[in-house]
Amino acid sequence: MDPLQKTSTWIGVALLALTVLILPMVLGALWIKVLTSAAIFALAASGVALVYAQLGLINLAQIALIGVGGWIALRLNYATDLPVTLLVIIAGGLTGVIGALFALPALRMRGLYLALVTLMVAALAQIFFNAFQFPNGGEGFWGVAQKSADAVRRPGFAQSDTAYFRYVMIALGVAFMLIGLHKSSAPGRAWAMIRQSEANAMAAGINVTFFKLWAFALSGFLAGTSGALLAGALGQLDARSFLAGEGILLFALAVVGGVFSWLGAIVAGLLYKLLPAIFNDLGLSADIAMIIFGAALMHAIMTAPEGIAGQIMGAFKKGGSDD
Amino acid sequence: MIEITDVTVKYGGVVALDSVSLKIAEDVVGLIGPNGAGKTTLTNAFSGFAPVTDGSIVVNGTNLFDLAPHKRTRWGLARSFQKVQIVPDLTVEEHLKAVLDGKGIGKAQRVGAISKALDFVGIGDIRLKQGRALNPYQRRMTEIAKCLIGGPRVVLLDEPGGGLSEAEMQHLRDIIRGIHPEFGAQILLVDHDVDLIRDVCAATAVLDFGKLIAFGPTEEVLADEVVKTAYLGR
Ligand SMILES: Nc1ncnc2c1ncn2[C@@H]1O[C@H](COP(=O)(O)OP(=O)(O)OP(=O)(O)O)[C@@H](O)[C@H]1O
Ligand SMILES: [Mg+2]
Secondary structure, eight states, X not given: OOHHHHHHHHHHHHHHHHHHHTHHHHSOHHHHHHHHHHHHHHHHHHHHHHHHHHHOOOOOOHHHHHHHHHHHHHHHXXXXXXXXXXXXXXXXXXXXXXXXXXXXXXXXXXXXXXXXXXXXXXXXXXXXXXXXXXXXXXXXXXXXXXXXOSXXXXXXXXXXXXXXXXXXXXXXXXXXXXXXXXXXXXHHHHHHHHHHOHHHHHHTTOOHHHHHHHHHHHHHHHHHHHHHHHHHHHSSOXXXXXXXXXXXXXXXXXXXXXXXXXXXXXXXXXXXXIHHHHHHHTTOOTHHHHHHHXXXXXXXXXXXXXXXXXXXXXXXXXXXXXX | OEEEEXXXXXXXXXXEEEEEEEEEOSSEEEEEOSTTSSHHHHHHHHHTOSOEEEEEEEETTEEGGGSOHHHHXXXXXXXXXXXXXXXXXXBHHHHHHHHHXXXXXXXHXXXXXXXXXXXXXXXXXXXXXXXXXXXXXXXXXXXXXXXXXXXXXXEEXXXXXXXXXXXXXXXXXXXXXXXXXXXXXXXXXXXXXXXXXXXXXXXXXXXXXXXXXXXXXXXXXXXXXXXIIIIIOO
C-alpha cells in the first residue's frame, strides 16, 4: 500500500469509529434516519464508482439493482425465518448474479452505448416495480397485500434506529474493505491491465470477460446489499424510489463525490440524501439540491476528475510529507 | 519448433498477411520488412488479436488458434507491444504479478520469479516504482520482464529497440541473447535495426506487402538481392 492509501485507510477506520460511537449521541432521531439512508446509498454508489473507476464503464442501472436487492430481501423476509444479516448477504449475492447476467450482453459496449443500454434496463425495472410493487407480507409469489401485514425484520441487536444506523455503518465499512481488498489483489491488477487496453490484458493472460463480469457482479452485490438494508431501514419499499432518473443521479453523484476512493461514495451518499434533507429542514425546496448537483457535476467534469474526495485527499497529500 | 502454415489476415480490403508459411527451429529468429509489411500483424496472429481467415500456428504440437487469447499466454506465449503497454498506476512489480495471477503461480514462487525476471533485465531496484514514473527505457524493460515471467515458451518482441539510445541498445542486445539460455523460450524478434537483427538472430524472415519473400540464415537473407530492393532499398 502506498502511504496515501494507508493514511486514507486509517482516516476511514477513525471516521467509522467516530460515526458509529459519537453521532448517535449528538443527533436527533430524524437525522439518524437520514444518515442511515445516506450510508445505504453510499454503499450502492461505491459499486457504480468501482465499475467506472476500474473499467471506465458507465452504469446507470444501479438504482434498479438496489430495487432488485430490496425486492429479494423483502420476499425472503416474509417467506423465511433466516437471520437478517444472512438475508442481506443472500440478497446481495443474488443481485450480484443478476447484475453480471445483465452485463453479459453489454460487455462489448462501452461509453455512450453502454450508458444507454443500462438506462433502458433501469427504465424496464421501473416499469416492473410499478407493476408488481414490493412484497409487504401478502400472499403468493409477488407477496403484495392491500395493507402491509408484518414489519420488516431487523437484526436482534439492531432494533432501534440508532442501533440500525450502527449496523449499516459497519456494513458500509465491511463493503469498503471488500472493495479495497479487490483493488489491491488479482482483480485490481486485472482491471488495471484491462483499463490500459484489452489486448494488453489478454497478452498478460487475463480473462477479460471474466474480470469485467466480476466487476459488475461486485457492483451488483453492493447494490443488492444496499437495497436489502434499505428495506430494513424504511420498513417497506415504494416503487417510486426506484425511478430510472434516480439511477442517473446516483451515477452523477458518484462522479461528483469521486470514484477513486471510498470517501467519494460517502460524499455521494451525503449529497443524495443529506443535502435535500437539510434544505427541507431550512424550509427551502429540495429542488435546490438538484441545481447544486448540476453545478457540482460541471465542476467535477471540468476541474476535478477525482471528485470532491480527490480534492480532500489532495489537501492531505499536500499537508503530508513528500516521500 | 514454430510452424506457421498458410496464415492469412485481412483487414477489410487490405490483405495484411497473405498465406504466410514458415517453419522456425532456431532459438532466436528475426522478422524484418518495410513499414506496413505485416510484422505486427503476424505477432497479433500469434496472440489472437488479428482477424485470421485461414491457416494455423503450431508450436511444439499445440495449435495456438485453438486457444482463446488469454489462454495462449497461460500456455506460454509472451509478447511485447510495439507501443509499450505500461499501466500508470501499477508498480513494476504489479505488472509482473498480473501475469502470474493468470498463470496461477502461488505466493511461494512469486518472489523468486519476480526477482529473477527483474534482475535479468536489470531493473530490480525499481520494483516498487509506479508505471507513470518510469522512463522509456524502464518501460521497455518492464515490458520485457513481463514476457519472461512464469515460464514462457515463445517470446515475441515487437520492435523492442524503438527509441532506445546506443548504450541502451547494447544492453538490449545482451538481454535478448540471454533469454533463451536463461528462460528456455524461443524468440521472434521484430525490428527495423538490421545491426540488432544481425547480432542476435541466427535466422531471419522477411515480409513485404504481407508476403514472405525470404527466410534463412540471417547473413544470407540480408545479402539477398530481392530483400535489398524490397527492404533495404539501397
Ligand atoms: N487494426 C487494423 N485495422 C486495419 N488495418 C490494419 C490494422 N492493423 C494493421 N493494418 C494494416 O495491415 C498492414 C500491416 O500492418 P502491420 O502493422 O502489421 O505492419 P508492420 O510490418 O508492423 O509495420 P511497422 O514497421 O510500421 O510496424 C498495413 O497495411 C496496416 O495498415
Ligand atoms: Mg509493426
